[in-house]
Amino acid sequence: MPVLVASDLDRTLIYSAAALALTMPDARAPRLLCVEVHERGPLSFMTETAAGLLADLGDAAVFVPTTTRTRKQYLRINLPGPAPTYAICANGGHLLVDGVTDEDWHASVLARLAQECAPLAEVQDHLASSADPLWLRKQRIAEDLFAYLVVERELLPEEWVKEFAAWAENRGWTVSLQGRKLYAVPKPLTKSAAVREVVRRTGAELTLAAGDSLLDADLLLAADRGWRPGHGELADAAWTAPEITALPERGVLAGERILREFLKGVRGR
Template identity: 80%
Template sequence: MTVLVASDLDRTLIYSAAALALTMPDERAPRLLCVEVHESKPLSYMTETAAGLLTELGEAAVFVPTTTRTRKQYQRIQLPGPAPKYAICANGGHLLVDGVADVQWHAGVTERLARECASLAEVRAHMTATADPAWVRKHRVAEDLFAYDVVERALLPEDWVKELAVWAENRGWTVSLQGRKIYAVPQPLTKSAAMREIARRTGAELTLAAGDSLLDADLLLAADRGWRPGHGELADAGWVAPTTTALPERGVAAGERILREFLRAAR
């Protein structure tokens, strides 16, 4: 039986230093493996145990990294185990096959966005006009598909995020707050659609998924079984679904637990 595992990466399988949540005494902390370097500095980690589990998973199932990162940001990550044949980037906007973007898939995505939601230009202009320079550090566009702002989280007004979410919802977009980034993503741009396409191509009979943010909800609902960690947007909202297990672990320990669950279900 072919099993497909589509997993979010940041704060699900890999973690920045700030997101590790190492609450145990230092002498009991797990050994960590750096899996991403950016501008000559280590950026993302997983435990060495998780690295071994991911290697096993790559041999037991079709493992598909599934991320909102751009292709360039994804390609910085060096995951242990066999190189994945497929990867989903830009929240489903790009489907990579052996590291190369599927042009036809991307063309179909852009056509759908043009038909079904407000333009990126309109959303970006609204975010720029309403955000306060006192707490916005950067305005960014990802792959000409969606926008995000990098903010000072402590200064960010909750009301602004809520108002943006309502404004965006009325125009077919979703807002997600993840760490220091506020994403505005078109509702038709989904990880689940790309996962279904890969499942079709591979003939997968069982699909497994994991994720921590609002942008992962559709992926979890589309999979036969899913897991979410005890941190992140979904946990904070108390989000539940019949086929998704809410795990108690937080931080890098959650990544290790998710990989154990994937392996148990895939075998």
């Protein structure tokens, strides 16, 4: 019976230059591997050690990248190790099997959203009329499933975020602020629902998970064991739960630690 390892990617396993959070002298910094190129420039990194651990993990467990990224954003990441059979994109809206979306899964997600929360158009209209051009840089739709804003974080009023989160909550939507991105995601659109589907299909007996943001809380709660880094929305909120370990490491070194914990969990069962 396989072990399933479902992990968030951004700021959990892979890190942009701005999110590395290295604290040692430059001469002592770990060697970094670029795992994502965007518009011909390097965008995401992991330590060379983490890359080796991820390759080992891919051989020892069913590793399922579990991300809020769109399929297109996910598919440009070049992770070390064997190509994952399953990957979860768009916060659970797409389940990729050998790189191709499972249409039955996607249809079941759309049916749930239609029944259980306000439509995307309503959220978009509200964002368009209430977001201030002073701090708003871009308003985007992801996979026709959810919306996100790119914001000038220093200028974004906390009060606006609170009000918008309350407005969204009443309509069955969740708000998550991650770096320069503010996500508005339907509550029924979850990583955990897609992970449960992969558990069903693989017959996995044990599920391990990791994540750093509010959108990862349900993923962590659905797993048998989980880890969160010392940075991010969950750490900022001092979020914890039974079976979840809050790691002290921050930045790209947290990614390395998480992979070590995954491997220990897989090998020590």
